Amino acid sequence: MTVAAPLPAAGLRARLSYPSGQEGRDQRFDFLRGYAMLSVIAAHLEMFSWFNFLFWERLGFVSAAELFVVASGLVLGVVNRRVSDREGLEQVTVRALRRAFVLYRAQLIVILLVMAIAAIGIADMTALTSFTDRWAGVTYTLTPDPGLPWMTQLGQAVLMQRSPHQIQILSLYVLLLAVSPLLLWLLRMRMLGIYFALTWALWFSELLAPPDRILLGMQFEFAFPLLGWQVLFTHALAVGFFRAEIGAWLAQRGRGNLAVAVSIILALGFLVLAQASPNPSFPSWARLPLIDPDTFYSLYGRYFLKDELPLPRLLNVAVFFVSLYALLTWFWVPLSRALGWLLIPIGEASLYVFLMHLLFIGLIDQLPGYFDGVPSFDAVWPGMIWVNTALYLATVLGLWLMVRTRFLFAIVPR
Structure with missing residues (x-):
């Protein structure tokens, strides 16, 4: 992933590509995380806008969550290789556990704040306290049930059993970071056979498990089963840790x-196949009639479900990430000039943006009629799609402005 295919002319390559040999933070990762955050916002603002044509699995069978997990594993591997070489594994363990605690504390505070605001009744928090399957017409309560004893509610929050669905992936990160010292030790000791045998055994155990099995009693496991999703993180961690060696071999x-x-x-x-999706949220002119809907749904259910992460979807995630990284390497100068001003700051402060985007969801949910129906092109065309697009852009630019002005940076972790 660190060696890109050359452009035809060396002079042109030098003018367009990412600076070679640059030390320190890799801004390509920040760019990718910024792109993933735009996708997160489009998914969590449950309204149809023009940006849905870009982010709702239109570029392949890849979600923002998968990009985040891969990017996090890569960065953690790269950074902790340097830390372990310089300061030893003890410092690696301290850093990983400290970061896990920061994420845990942030999630717990958000849950308690949402619960308190909902209990006081000063704002409608339905978009954060519940999730509605618009197609099935079923609503699920996500935060602790206010009808339960307060100690039970607090216990569910403390144990990460209940939380707004928009931030449930933080629970996955907390657990992955908590075990990362062991993973980094295995990589440091070059015990790669044990490392990969363990990660694939866990993945297979999840693939063969009964549907909707909850291993730890945490809601996030419905969307991001720990034993399945760890395979993205562990492989990205290994690639980041051995980045120099892999780059030399690829060269x-x-x-x-x-x-x-x-x-x-x-x-x-994969991109072309994704255009064959019969998803009724999109108009017919935006779908390629390559295969009939029943065949597509059969293929998708067998090979591309996000929660199960079967091998074809894992392959799609890998090649999508490599392709984007290569394109950023080749055309860094024009891409960074066009979009870097927006995506890089958002990517650098991705945890801050991830937490603060809940504020915009809550604010938009106060508008009558929003997040109440099935998001689809036909329902919002021709007028409301422009309003929804404006609200999406206002959310993104608002978050960007908050990052640029360092709004509440002393309180909200980054």
Whole structure:
């Protein structure tokens, strides 16, 4: 992933590509995380806008959550390789556990704040306290039930059993970070056989488990089963940890060029297949009639479900990430000039943006009629789609402005 296919002319490559040999923070990861955050906002603002054509699995069978997990694993591997070489594994453990506690504390505070505001009744918090399956017409309560004893409610929050669905992935991060010292020790000791045998055994155990099995009694497991989703994190962690070695190997005999070329071809194939989705939220002119709807749903249910992460979807995630990273490497200068001003600051402060986007969801939910129906193009065309798009842009730019002005940076973690 660190070696990109060359452009035809060396001079042009130097003018357009990411600076080679640059030390410190890799801004390509921040760019990718900023893109993923835009996708998160589009998913959590449950209204249809023009941006849904870009983010609702239209570029392949990949979600923002998967991009975040991969990017987090890569960055953690890269950073902790340097820390372990310089300061030892003890400091790696301290840093990982400290970060896990920061995420845990942030999630707990958010849950308690949402519960308090809902209990006081000063604002409608339905968008955060529950999740409605618009197609089935079923609503699920996500935060602790206010009818339960307060100690039970507090216990559910403390144990990460109940939380707004928009931030449930934080529970996954907390647990992955908590076990990352052991994973980094295995990588440091070059015990790769044990490392990969363990991660794939856990993945297979989740794949073969009964549907909707809850291993730890936490709601996040419905969307992000721990034993399945760890495979993204552990592999990204290993790639980040051995980034230099992998880059050196790919540099030999054109392996890097071949890997990137294959990744781009496969990513384009997944992109085309995604356009065949019969998702009724999109108009007919936005869907390619490549295969009949029943066949598509059968393929999707077997090979591309987000919660199960079967092998074809894992492959799509891998080639999508490699392709984007390669494109950013080749065309960094024009891409960073066009979108870097927006995506890089958001990516650098991704945890802050992730937490603060709940504020905008809550505010928009105060508008009558929002988040109440099935989000679809037909329901909002021709007028409301422009209003929804404006609200989406206002949310993104509002969050960007809050980052640029460092609003509440002393309180909200980044």
